[in-house]
Amino acid sequence: MIVGPSGAGKTTLLRSIAGLEDLDRGSISLGGKRIDALPAHRRGCAVVFQEPRLLDHLDLLDNVAISLVAQRTPRKERRSRARELIEEVGLGEFAGGGVKGLSGGEQQRAALARALCAEPELLLLDEPLSAVDPNRRSSLMDLILQLQEDRGVTTVSVTHDRAEAAEMGQVIALLIAGTILQSDDPESMFRRPQTERTARFFGLNLIHGMVKDGHLAFEGSEIAVEGPDGEVTLSIRPEAVVIGDGGQVEMTAIEAVYLGTHVRVILKGEQSVLEAHVQAEVSPAVGSKVGVSLPEPQLWRIPAG
Amino acid sequence: MRNSGRxxxxxxxxxxxxxxxxxxxxxxxxxxxxxxxxSLIPQEFGLRGFRDGFAGGGAGVALTRSLLVAFVVTAVSLLLAWPAARVIGERRLRHxxxxxxxxxxxxxxxxxxxxxxxxxxFVRLGLTDSVAGLVLAHIVFSLPYAVLVLSTGFSRRLRLSEEMASSMGIGPWRRLLMVTLPETRPTLALAALMAFLVSWGQYGSSLAISGGSPTLPVVLLPFIGSDFEVAAALSLLFLVPAVLALAAANRAGRVR
Amino acid sequence: MKQPAWRNAAMLAPAVTATVLLFGGALAGAVDQSFTPPLGGGLDSWSLDNWRSVFGDPVFGDALVFTLLTTAMATVLAALLALVIASLMRRGSSAARTAAAFPVPVPHMIVAVVAVLWLAPGGLADRVLGSLPINLVRDQAGLGIVLVYLFKETPFLVLLLLAVMGRRLDEQNEMAAVHGMGRWARLRWVIWPAVRVPLGIGSIIVTAFVFSAFEVPLAVGPNYPPTIGTYALEVTQTDAISGAGEAAAALLVGAAASIAFAVGILALASRQRRSDA
Structure with a gap:
């Protein structure tokens, strides 16, 4: 799973692996074989693009079976194979028809079936959910995860959405400005970022300061920090920030936005600003002063680098 | 890669x-x-081609006649084509x-x-050798292009914009000026260009119905075999309105 | 959004009425003329004399064959050349595309004049190249006609092709490549289906035009054989009595051939669409 802001080079990376973009330098290997000299159609990588890219002049079955068309598989065989895949992605009822009447989500399911039909060594997904209406996203995401699990096909997927990355990825690589900053399992990415930029991309709060005798001054209180003294940056997830009486420090709530599943509260202190995600029941009124605690196990010291 | 690019x-x-x-x-x-x-360039430059071409006044009259016919044909074709193009472009018909x-x-x-x-x-109606007869003959060929090109400019999207305008209390005429014409401008310009050029370049139909009061191409053709300078001079004049119309349509068609 | 049927009909009426009256009237006039006895007779007398004399005339037979040959050559070569040029120009700048499309708005008559100035014996091409290896003006085989039509119609087809060779086609091509399609398979399954519609429609228009127009053959064509168009023109000009009727008959044969070709292309297209599906 590759995640990064737009313009980071995610799509370029994916296209280079697939053979749609020339390499300036470096090499690409798949299963121990160098593939960077092979043309796109011999690399064994199937891609699900941001757009479905279906061919209007073919019906749904032949669109899904396009890789079999390429291999000159007999018509009957390729269509029965395509029918199975169409059932698997939940488009069985459309099997006899064309592709023009399908909705965006249905077309993207067809594109997924088409990629699976190629039985690729490596499946590449380029923001496959971006063209799908938000209500259908989760079901398509579940479908992708399910199919991946059933078939055990290695998948590289790119997205700009960190939540999507966390939900879909076994390993997440953060790509910013053409460089992979960190590659880890999802939980580590959120809890133990290796650089400030990683932390910022995943929406973590950052606290800067100087550690003296194992303690860091914070809004008139102190936080215990492990490791050597000196300059330090700590990170903490917005969900881990606790608001309530008996907090370590006092801060002012300057913004509170109800987001359906939680309330996003922006807290302002003397030196710093924090974002907290809390349940609606404990959300403070805007402008009120509240107690804030940063539970010690949730704080992470970003390695100096 | 780079080499093949060059x-x-x-x-x-x-x-x-x-x-x-x-x-x-x-x-x-x-x-x-x-x-x-x-010689690869003329030995002597001059205006003999134009002088001889216009000698007797036939070419001048033919030129004005061609222009007049082409403008009328363009206007009439667009007016006839507009409503039909709208029905076709918005896909209102089932078949x-x-x-x-x-x-x-x-x-x-x-x-x-x-x-x-x-x-x-035309003999029965007294339309031979008349501008009206030429217009009627040319419309047969300009109208199809006008309809086909214009229809690509109409869509359900344009209809939605028009409904938006109506909902804001804009009357039909102002709506035409403020929404419909600006949105269809590129295709309208292209359709006008096609209609104009089809009429402007017409040879066969003009020759058949209006030998007595010819259009420019009818005057031009006999010179092709006999006098290169006159043929080239008249061709150049014949080319100018075509190029101007192309440039004008290009300008009008540019969105914003 | 739904419009009542009478309203659509009313909006179609002006264009449809004009077409039926003018085009239908002209066709009816031509048919009537072709059946009008050459030497007059009663108002409602008719005869097959014109048709008989046209089909009995060996010159008409030669003209028909010659016209079919030059039209077929011009259309097929223009279509092939347009495919090559379009795939070359799609990566070109818009200025280059515009310049390459220059012959499109130019009337055929002017193209004919330009052709004569270049290709006539002692013309510019002769002077630049020393001498032309073949004679292209008034040549028996009609190569000059074909060449002039290639020059005039290829850019028109290129324009139609470039309209469908946009980003969308690039995207579909990439899709096909990553699903295992090589260059030839992509040509067959992605590019050909995209270009065949504009190519077919463009070819129909080109064929119809080349088949019937006579500016170009009059300027650069041979003295013999004539094309259908020049044949019709000649009979009207040489035979004042029966000429109009015979010309109408000859032109109707030409019209029938154009329509037959168009129907053929459309039938082929719908069959291919079915065989793809």
């Missing part, structure tokens, strides 16, 4: 030159008083095929055949 660039240049450069000969020949082999085919089929038939078929009628 190669196709050179090929592209060749293609561009092959399709545009040959026209330069018209300019040279039109302003040449003497240009004989083997548009027959209507589209009927409106497009004149493109397939020889203008000389149409002109020949019209002469009988």
């Amino acid at each position: 190669m196709s660039g050179a090929l592209r240049t060749t293609v561009v030159l092959a399709f545009s450069l040959p026209f330069l000969v018209l300019v040279l020949q039109a302003f040449a008083d003497s240009w004989t082999a083997p 548009p095929g027959p209507v589209v085919l009927l409106l497009a089929v004149p493109i397939l038939i020889s203008p000389f055949a149409i002109g020949t078929g019209m002469t009988g009628w």
